Structure formats: structure tokens, C-alpha cells
Amino acid sequence: MSPTFEELTVGQEIGTRSIDVTRQDLVKYAGASGDFNPIHWNEAFATSVELPGVIAHGMFTMGAAVQLVSDWAGDPAAVVDYQTRFTKPVLVTDTTGTDEAGAVIDVTGVVGALDADARTARIDLTVVAAGLKVLMKSQAVVKVS
Amino acid sequence: MSINPDLQGRSYPAAEVYDVGREKIREFAKAVKAGNPAHFDVDAAKALGHSDLVAPPTFAIIIAQRADAQLVEDPESGIDFSRVVHADQRFTHHRAIVAGDKLVAELHVDGVRAMGGGAMITTRSEISTVEGEKVATTTSSILVRGEGQ
Numbered sequence: 223m224s225p226t227f228e229e230l231t232v233g234q235e236i237g238t239r240s241i242d243v244t245r246q247d248l249v250k251y252a253g254a255s256g257d258f259n260p261i262h263w264n265e266a267f268a269t270s271v272e273l274p275g276v277i278a279h280g281m282f283t284m285g286a287a288v289q290l291v292s293d294w295a296g297d298p299a300a301v302v303d304y305q306t307r308f309t310k311p312v313l314v315t316d317t318t319g320t321d322e323a324g325a326v327i328d329v330t331g332v333v334g335a336l337d338a339d340a341r342t343a344r345i346d347l348t349v350v351a352a353g354l355k356v357l358m359k360s361q362a363v364v365k366v367s
Numbered sequence: 368m369s370i371n372p373d374l375q376g377r378s379y380p381a382a383e384v385y386d387v388g389r390e391k392i393r394e395f396a397k398a399v400k401a402g403n404p405a406h407f408d409v410d411a412a413k414a415l416g417h418s419d420l421v422a423p424p425t426f427a428i429i430i431a432q433r434a435d436a437q438l439v440e441d442p443e444s445g446i447d448f449s450r451v452v453h454a455d456q457r458f459t460h461h462r463a464i465v466a467g468d469k470l471v472a473e474l475h476v477d478g479v480r481a482m483g484g485g486a487m488i489t490t491r492s493e494i495s496t497v498e499g500e501k502v503a504t505t506t507s508s509i510l511v512r513g514e515g516q
Contacts, residue, residue, distance in 0.1 A: 241400060247398075247400075250397070250398045251398045251399070253394075253398070254391075254394045254395045254397070254398035254399075255395070255398065255428060255429055255432070256429055256432060256433070257432060259448070259449075259451075271449060271450075280453040280456070281425060281428050281453070281456065282398075282399065284425055284456060285398075285399035285401075285423060285424075285425040285428075286399045286400050286401075288423075288424050288425065289399065289400060289401045289402070289403075289423075291424075292401060292403050292423070292424065293402070293403060296415075297403075297405060297415045297421070298401070298403050298405055298406065298421050298422075298423055298424060298463075299405075299415070299417065299421050299460070299462075299463030301424040301460070302459070302460050303457070303458065303459045303460065304424050304425070304457070304458045305455070305456065305457035305458070306455065306456060306457075307454065307455040308452075308453050308454060308455065308456070359455075362424070
């Protein structure tokens with residue numbers, strides 16, 4: 223069920239989501255987005271540019287994290303504004319050939335602000351991988367009926 | 368090579384047209400692990416009042432990064448793509464992107480700031496339909512790392 227504006231309060235949690243990420247997911251995202259920077263799929267290249275290993279596209283993390291909001295809103299088009307800062311890379315280890323995730327991203331959404339005139343809710347996302355906040359000021363503004 | 372400070376204020380006019388296709392929306396939605404039926408099923412999208420499949424909230428990055436490529440590949444810019452780190456990103460949707468849209472992006476370089484041996488570059492893409500209807504504004508900052516950064 224889609225939320226209604228009147229039932230929302232600042233500080234209310236809208237839900238959580240845990241996202242498993244594999245190297246194959248990064249290859250899929252590279253193809254879908256057109257971002258073929260090899261730091262997202264080639265270990266030797268990533269370490270040659272002083273990264274600890276292959277890292278997820280920031281835009282993969284941003285794109286996957288907002289699904290919590292899209293699903294909560296009911297209509298993905300209700301997300302009228304979405305921003306983030308990328309603070310820490312998400313290191314994705316090579317688990318090819320196993321059922322293990324190469325990284326796990328945990329997302330929590332909280333109502334951060336309400337605008338009664340525009341009937342919008344700002345959802346603040348906390349996005350954590352390996353114990354570190356990987357996105358900061360991750361905020362989605364949602365039109366609520 | 369260092370970043371050209373004269374980039375600030377520069378703009379790149381809308382170039383190629385991006386045709387938003389149903390299969391691309393489905394592919395992108397799967398790639399960001401989006402499960403909302405409005406990305407996959409035309410009837411589900413229509414039930415929400417859309418004319419066709421709805422793109423996920425970050426889909427416009429495809430169009431924005433194509434526009435950014437004009438700057439990165441501009442020999443006058445001095446940007447080494449292998450040293451680029453994405454610092455921040457914002458999407459403001461004036462309306463939903465749906466399958467069937469024909470979109471163009473006009474790129475503006477809003478800021479160039481020296482940071483250590485590198486630079487922080489802020490760009491904005493104004494995405495509209497070929498008829499001129501405003502669809503989305505995206506802003507992005509990239510950090511071009513200097514040597515040893």
C-alpha cells in the first residue's frame with residue numbers, strides 16, 4: 223500500500239533492505255549503464271590505480287539503494303529528486319563460482335523532512351557496507367498522495 | 368597535464384538523441400536490482416497512470432554520462448579519465464522518463480575548483496525531449512585526482 227501524507231512523521235523508518243553484490247552484478251551494471259571503467263571489473267587495473275581491489279560503481283550503489291524508496295512509494299516516478307555524496311568505495315571481492323556475495327550493502331530509510339505544501343517527504347537513506355557509510359547526504363524527495 | 372580552469376561556464380549543446388527503449392529500461396532496472404512492476408510490465412505502468420514503462424530514478428545517468436563524455440573527451444579539458452572519482456550526484460525529475468521518450472542533454476560546466484594537484488569539476492545536464500519539454504536536471508561532481516592523490 224502506498225503511504226499517505228497524513229500518516230507520516232519525521233523520524234519514522236520506512237524500511238530496510240540488504241543488497242548482495244557480486245562481480246557479475248558489476249559487469250551487468252557496466253553493460254546496462256555504459257560505464258566500462260575497468261576499476262569496476264578488473265582487479266589488476268583497480269590495484270594499479272591504488273584501489274584496494276574491484277569496487278562497485280557509485281551509481282550502482284546509488285541506484286540500488288533507492289529501490290527501498292521506490293517500493294515504499296509504490297510508483298518509482300514519485301521519486302522527484304534524489305541526491306547523494308559518494309564517501310567510501312564498496313569493495314567487491316571475487317566470489318565467482320560460489321553462492322557467496324562479494325559485498326553486502328545495507329540500506330535504511332527514515333523520513334527526514336515533510337513539506338505539507340508540496341506534499342512531499344524527504345527520505346534520508348543510511349547506506350552501509352563493511353561497517354562504513356558509503357553514501358552521505360543520500361536523500362530522496364517523494365511525492366505522497 | 369592539469370585541468371583547464373577556463374572550462375568553467377562552458378556548455379556543450381545537445382548532440383545525439385537518446386531513444387528510451389522498453390528493453391533498456393528492463394535491463395537497467397535489473398542491473399540496479401529494481402523489482403517494481405512499472406519497470407517491466409506495460410499494464411502495471413499504465414495502471415499507475417504512465418503511458419509506458421517507467422525508468423528507475425537513476426536511469427538518466429546513462430544520458431548524463433554520455434553528455435559528460437563530451438567534456439572528458441574534449442582535448443582542451445585536460446581530464447585523465449583513469450583518475451576520475453565520482454564525488455556526488457543529483458537527479459531532479461520534472462517528469463518521469465518513460466519508454467518511447469526521445470531525449471537530448473545540454474551539458475553545462477558549473478564549477479572547476481583546484482584541489483591539491485587535481486580538481487573538482489561540477490557539471491549539469493539539462494535533459495529534455497527533442498520537442499523541448501523539460502524532463503530532468505542532473506548535476507554531478509567529479510574529482511580528478513592529481514599525482515599521488
